Amino acid sequence: MSSLDSIVIIARLTLREAFRRRLLWALAGLTVLIIVLTWWGFSRIAEVSPVTGPVEMLAVSQVLVMLAFMFSFVLAMTAVFAASPAIGPEIESGLLLAILARPIRRADVLLGRWLGLAVVLVGYAVVAGYLEVGAAGLATGYLPTDPAIAPLYLAGEALVLLTLAMVFSTRIASVAGGAIAVVAYGLAWMAGIMGGVGEAFNSDVLRGAGVVSRLILPSDVLWRGAAGALTPTEDVLRGGGVASPALYKFSPFSGAAPDPIWLGWCLLWIVGLLAIGIVLLRRREV
Amino acid sequence: MSGIGVGHGADPTRAPASDEPAIETRELRKEFGRIVALAGLTMTVPRGEVFGFLGPNGAGKTTAVKLLLGLSRPSAGEGRVLGAPLGDVATRRRVGYLPELFRYQGWMTAREVLGLHCELARLPRADWDREVSGALDLVGLAQRSDDRTGTFSKGMQQRLGLGVAFLGRPELVVLDEPTSALDPVGRQDVRRIIASLRDRGVSVFLNSHLLTEVERICDRVAIVDHGRVVAQLAMADLQREQGTRIQVTGIDGLAEKVAARYGPARVEGEWLNVDAIAEAEVPALVRDLVERGGAVHAVIPMRHSLEERFMSLLGVDGADATQDPGAEATAAAKDPDAAEPASTDPKATR
Numbered sequence A: 001m002s003s004l005d006s007i008v009i010i011a012r013l014t015l016r017e018a019f020r021r022r023l024l025w026a027l028a029g030l031t032v033l034i035i036v037l038t039w040w041g042f043s044r045i046a047e048v049s050p051v052t053g054p055v056e057m058l059a060v061s062q063v064l065v066m067l068a069f070m071f072s073f074v075l076a077m078t079a080v081f082a083a084s085p086a087i088g089p090e091i092e093s094g095l096l097l098a099i100l101a102r103p104i105r106r107a108d109v110l111l112g113r114w115l116g117l118a119v120v121l122v123g124y125a126v127v128a129g130y131l132e133v134g135a136a137g138l139a140t141g142y143l144p145t146d147p148a149i150a151p152l153y154l155a156g157e158a159l160v161l162l163t164l165a166m167v168f169s170t171r172i173a174s175v176a177g178g179a180i181a182v183v184a185y186g187l188a189w190m191a192g193i194m195g196g197v198g199e200a201f202n203s204d205v206l207r208g209a210g211v212v213s214r215l216i217l218p219s220d221v222l223w224r225g226a227a228g229a230l231t232p233t234e235d236v237l238r239g240g241g242v243a244s245p246a247l248y249k250f251s252p253f254s255g256a257a258p259d260p261i262w263l264g265w266c267l268l269w270i271v272g273l274l275a276i277g278i279v280l281l282r283r284r285e286v
Numbered sequence B: 001m002s003g004i005g006v007g008h009g010a011d012p013t014r015a016p017a018s019d020e021p022a023i024e025t026r027e028l029r030k031e032f033g034r035i036v037a038l039a040g041l042t043m044t045v046p047r048g049e050v051f052g053f054l055g056p057n058g059a060g061k062t063t064a065v066k067l068l069l070g071l072s073r074p075s076a077g078e079g080r081v082l083g084a085p086l087g088d089v090a091t092r093r094r095v096g097y098l099p100e101l102f103r104y105q106g107w108m109t110a111r112e113v114l115g116l117h118c119e120l121a122r123l124p125r126a127d128w129d130r131e132v133s134g135a136l137d138l139v140g141l142a143q144r145s146d147d148r149t150g151t152f153s154k155g156m157q158q159r160l161g162l163g164v165a166f167l168g169r170p171e172l173v174v175l176d177e178p179t180s181a182l183d184p185v186g187r188q189d190v191r192r193i194i195a196s197l198r199d200r201g202v203s204v205f206l207n208s209h210l211l212t213e214v215e216r217i218c219d220r221v222a223i224v225d226h227g228r229v230v231a232q233l234a235m236a237d238l239q240r241e242q243g244t245r246i247q248v249t250g251i252d253g254l255a256e257k258v259a260a261r262y263g264p265a266r267v268e269g270e271w272l273n274v275d276a277i278a279e280a281e282v283p284a285l286v287r288d289l290v291e292r293g294g295a296v297h298a299v300i301p302m303r304h305s306l307e308e309r310f311m312s313l314l315g316v317d318g319a320d321a322t323q324d325p326g327a328e329a330t331a332a333a334k335d336p337d338a339a340e341p342a343s344t345d346p347k348a349t350r
Helices: A003-020 A023-048 A054-083 A088-092 A106-140 A150-169 A174-200 A204-216 A219-229 A234-239 A260-283 B061-068 B090-094 B110-120 B125-138 B154-166 B184-199 B211-217 B235-240 B255-259 B279-291 B306-313 B325-334
Strands: B023-032 B035-045 B050-054 B076-081 B095-098 B172-176 B203-207 B220-225 B228-234 B243-249 B265-268 B271-274 B295-302
Touching: A003 A023, A003 A106, A003 B110, A023 A054, A023 A106, A054 A106, A054 A150, A054 A174, A054 A219, A054 A234, A088 A174, A106 A150, A106 A260, A150 A174, A150 A219, A150 A260, A174 A204, A174 A219, A204 A219, A204 A260, A219 A260, B023 B061, B035 B061, B035 B220, B035 B228, B050 B061, B050 B184, B050 B211, B061 B076, B061 B172, B061 B203, B090 B095, B095 B154, B110 B125, B110 B154, B125 B154, B154 B172, B154 B184, B184 B203, B184 B211, B211 B306, B220 B306, B228 B235, B228 B306, B235 B306, B243 B279, B255 B265, B255 B271, B255 B279, B279 B295
Parallel strands: B050 B203, B050 B220, B095 B172, B172 B203
Antiparallel strands: B023 B035, B023 B076, B220 B228, B243 B271, B243 B295, B265 B271
């Protein structure tokens, strides 16, 4: 059995578990509820004040970014709480012992678990993200800068958190690992805002803090990308009274498409962390 | 549990013969920080035998099992399983394993768990149904095959674990406390299954605390203490080490001399104790004593039990050299399974 076969077996097992344990159903149900509520809410906004001018569009975009943030938070929490018990606790409970004694490498078990959960998270982010953007667009007629890519950034952010929690789960108890990952996510978000303030006010210290934070945990790179994709175009911003669209992109309600170097770092970070997770799992006593 | 399952019993093909031992270790050592779990394990498990691995709590038995299966890495020493170095991933295809800590995906049915392990064990897909049905029959779970394992009792989960371990005709089966959650009927079933595995040439490595159980099924045992093998002996040898107590009067001074021809002898009052005498030679000894004028009042066969040898090797106080038949009651009190009729032949229940 090649490594790929083994990874696919474990990924399929993980997907089946998500399905049987009703994780997918719960996510689907909540998504439908949120989409309906979103559509209803935006429809009421459009009723009160038809979204025809740049001011209204700016207001709608801020509501949409806030919704996206809530959505990214749900995704991050789902990633952390699904991945935290995925390896270590299953070894300690005996669940993985019989599997690890089969002709399968530990690396394949970790990668299979990661892949299975990644499929769940990316699938959820993409489907729910497009529905959300679509519901807002249908209700108000508002079209953000790059609606097609926003859900992909959110999916990427979920993968970053999934990877972090999965690596923790190789060595740390699920509660502790999950808590650390959630706190790290929150700190990275805060550091991203501070970095934005540093950019806006030309503070090297704050800018540097933002960069270091993104190097350690690049979830905010992707979140700012998603927020930027949901922000109005520069013309709309100017028309809405924003004097400097360049500065507006550093506000908590906005963002900007990340530099390709940062996207490359996100990819490298995920690959590197998975490699660290593999080494940690290999060295772990079971 | 039924006797032999469909998947296993239908084909009497024996496991591939090989001159190499099923397991061989040399000075295998495992340390956890400053704690030495195994201090230098050296043992050989021949092919096709049921090998008991005994020792007190904390002796390093489960650590040794994990090293053999590649679940843990040795700090020093070396070992081979089915001819391959410890930790060889491909060899695990030929090894079945029941962990001491058994737990299976509670959201899956028993049939699905077995199917998953067919896949993980790289069995041909065409064989899965036969293997799964055979395993379910073998461990007596056919009626519950489509129930989620989360609804199973601990004993049923252990039966499922045994089914998982027996999938795919392994050449070596490693069972870590395989009857810890089973009732006496289940234990007897496990003994039958293990005997059937031996009949097919499968090597069985049995880690168990239940000495009476080990005594009944194993061909050979290793006793481990403080991370080292303190004794490795064949059960047939242990059986041969029986003794006899004879109450004899009228030949003071001669009895010990006469008996010395049959084995190490000593006199305690009217009782003549002869160690390591073959059962078939007892009538001849009695005849010799009578011919020399002795009056024989009683002949009591004595045999060493594994428990006594175990206690003796571990230096536990109160371990007698031999055991009389009445001692079975004591053993039964310690181990409910021992309440089954005892046999002087440890292999009689196979």
